[in-house]
Amino acid sequence: MRIALNAIGEVGTRTGRILTAEADLVALGLYGDHAGIAQDRRTLPISSLEGFDVLVTDDREASSALAGLAVEDGLACVVPGPISSTVAEQFSQTNKVVLTNCSLAGLAETLAVHEAAGTDEPLDTVIAWTEHGKPLRRGTPVAFPDPVGARWGRRIGRAATTTRIAVPVDGEWAGATATIVGKIGDVTETRIVGVADAGDHLEAIALAAGAVVATKTDISGAIEPRDVAELYLRTALAMGLGVAAYTLD
Numbered sequence: 401m402r403i404a405l406n407a408i409g410e411v412g413t414r415t416g417r418i419l420t421a422e423a424d425l426v427a428l429g430l431y432g433d434h435a436g437i438a439q440d441r442r443t444l445p446i447s448s449l450e451g452f453d454v455l456v457t458d459d460r461e462a463s464s465a466l467a468g469l470a471v472e473d474g475l476a477c478v479v480p481g482p483i484s485s486t487v488a489e490q491f492s493q494t495n496k497v498v499l500t501n502c503s504l505a506g507l508a509e510t511l512a513v514h515e516a517a518g519t520d521e522p523l524d525t526v527i528a529w530t531e532h533g534k535p536l537r538r539g540t541p542v543a544f545p546d547p548v549g550a551r552w553g554r555r556i557g558r559a560a561t562t563t564r565i566a567v568p569v570d571g572e573w574a575g576a577t578a579t580i581v582g583k584i585g586d587v588t589e590t591r592i593v594g595v596a597d598a599g600d601h602l603e604a605i606a607l608a609a610g611a612v613v614a615t616k617t618d619i620s621g622a623i624e625p626r627d628v629a630e631l632y633l634r635t636a637l638a639m640g641l642g643v644a645a646y647t648l649d
Contacts, residue, residue, distance in 0.1 A: 401424050401454075402426050402429070402451060402452045403425065403454050403611050403615070404446060404449050404454070404475070405428060405431060405456055405457070406432050406456070406457035407430070407457070409458055410600045411458040411600050412458035412459075414603075415456065415458060415604040415608045418608040419612075425442055426442065427443075427452070428442055429446035429452055430443060430444065431446050449469070449470065453475065453614075454611055454615055455467075455469070455475050455476070456614075457478075458480055460479075460481045463480065463481050464484040466479065467487045468490065470498070471490045471491050474496065476496045476497045476615070477491075477496075477497075477498040479500055479502065480606070480607060481501065482500055482501065483498065483622065488621070488622035491621050491622050497614055497619050497620050497621065497622075497623060499610040499613060499624070499625065500623075501624045501625065502607050502609070503529075503603060503607075504529040504530060504531070504575070504602060506606055506626070507529070507605075508528060508529040510626050511633070513626045513629035514629050515578055515593055516582065518582075519589070520582070520583050523582055523583065524563075524581040525561055525562040525580050526542075526562075526563045526578070527562065527563070527564050527565070527578050528544075528564070528567055528577050529567065529575070530551070530569045530573075530575050530576070530599070531566050532569070532570070532599075534568055535551065535552070536551075536567075537552065539552040540553050540555055542577065543594075544575035544577050544596050545575060545596040545644040546596065548574065551569065553567035554567075573597070573598065573599065574596070574599030575597075576594065577594030578592075579592045591648075592647075593644065595642060595643055595644070596644075605639050606625070609639060612635050613625075613628055613635055616631065617631065
C-alpha cells in the first residue's frame with residue numbers, strides 16, 4: 401500500500417501512527433503538516449500525489465476539494481464526511497473508490513449492518529454516535545459502553561425501520577452504538593453493540609480502516625463504510641477497535 405496522508409489535526413496524526421503499524425504499508429506520504437507522526441523508512445514528506453494509491457485526510461472542510469484532487473490524479477480517497485455530488489460523479493466515471501463518512505457515524509452504521517446480517521429479519525434499528533457539543537438534559541436516551549455511559553441524544557432522522565441519533569458530548573470520550581431488533585427463526589432478539597474510547601483515537605481508526613479498505617476493495621465510485629461493512633469492520637478490529645456486545649432474548 402502506498403498511502404498519502406493529509407493531516408491537519410490530532411485525528412490525522414493518530415491516523416498516520418496507526419497506518420505505520422500496517423505490515424502491508426510500503427510508503428506513507430505526508431502531504432502537508434506531519435508533526436507528531438513517527439518517521440521511519442516508509443514515511444516521507446511529499447508535495448505531489450504521483451505514485452500513491454489513496455489519499456486520506458481528516459480535513460472535513462476540504463473533503464470535497466481533496467477528493468477532487470485525488471480523482472484527478474488517479475487516486476482513491478478517504479474522507480471523514482460527505483463530498484459534493486459533482487466529485488462523487490467524477491469517481492463513478494473512474495475505477496477508483498472514494499470512501500466517505502469514515503467517522504464515528506460511519507462506525508455506528510457499520511456495526512448496525514454487521515448485526516443485522518446475523519438476523520433472519522431485522523425489525524427495528526437504532527444507530528447512535530457522539531459528536532462534540534454541549535450535553536443535552538433531555539431527548540432520546542442512548543446507552544454507550546463505559547466510560548461514555550448513558551446519554552441524551554437528538555433524533556436526526558428515521559427511514560423505514562431505522563432511527564439515527566446524534567449525541568452531543570464534551571470531553572475526550574466518544575462512542576458509537578447500534579441496537580438491532582430482529583427475528584432469528586421464531587425468536588425475536590435485541591442485539592446491542594457499541595464502542596467507546598478517546599474520540600480522536602476512534603476517529604483515527606475510522607479513517608485508517610477506510611484507507612486500508614480503499615486499497616483492497618474492487619468497488620468504484622462513492623461509497624460509505626456500511627457498503628463494505630464486513631471488510632471495514634474486520635480491518636478496524638485488527639487496528640485495535642474494541643467492541644462490546646449484549647443480547648436480549
